[in-house]
Amino acid sequence: GEATVPKVTVITRKAYGGAYDVMASKHLRGDFNYAWPTAEIAVMGAKGAVEILYRSELDQPEKIAARTKDYEDRFTNPFVAAEKGFIDEVIQPRSTRKRVARAFASLRGKRLTNPWKKHDNIPL
Incomplete structure (x- = not known):
């Protein structure tokens, strides 16, 4: 959650609850979040x-x-999550490599710094 590197996520199957949140989701400043049409994104x-x-x-x-x-x-279904802004786009599996490569290319110059703190508070 505190990483300042580019974060690109592709949800291919099930993403439920807290596990979804901490895997570079928009909630933790993920840069690009994609999902396949077969993905399941829900609380449980x-x-x-x-x-x-x-x-x-x-x-x-x-x-x-x-x-x-x-x-x-x-x-x-991932379309509900996309409607709410949790997913940037629902993509076809065959275009995954191209989308991920494009996302990383656009993030090549990403610079992000977190505020200094004596003790980190990672999301647990």
Whole structure:
């Protein structure tokens, strides 16, 4: 989180909760954040979230399955994250190398300094 080097992230699969945040996300000053269309970006996985939110319906598997599908459709796709500004762009897997190379080329002269502090407070 305190690195001053260029930070480029490509989310290819699952990025949930705090693990997503600390992996060079926009929340920790990541420079470029891309995601593949298959990426899942959410607070937590659909199954776990539904089991917490709708625990009173756990004895009804059909309802739970429908709620899980709804959660996946509404929250775990990268387009929702892109809409909110957490991802710069949803890219096709075949263009990943070109996009990452272009991002690093644009960051070649990046200069960033953190304020001096006696003791660091890395995000834990």
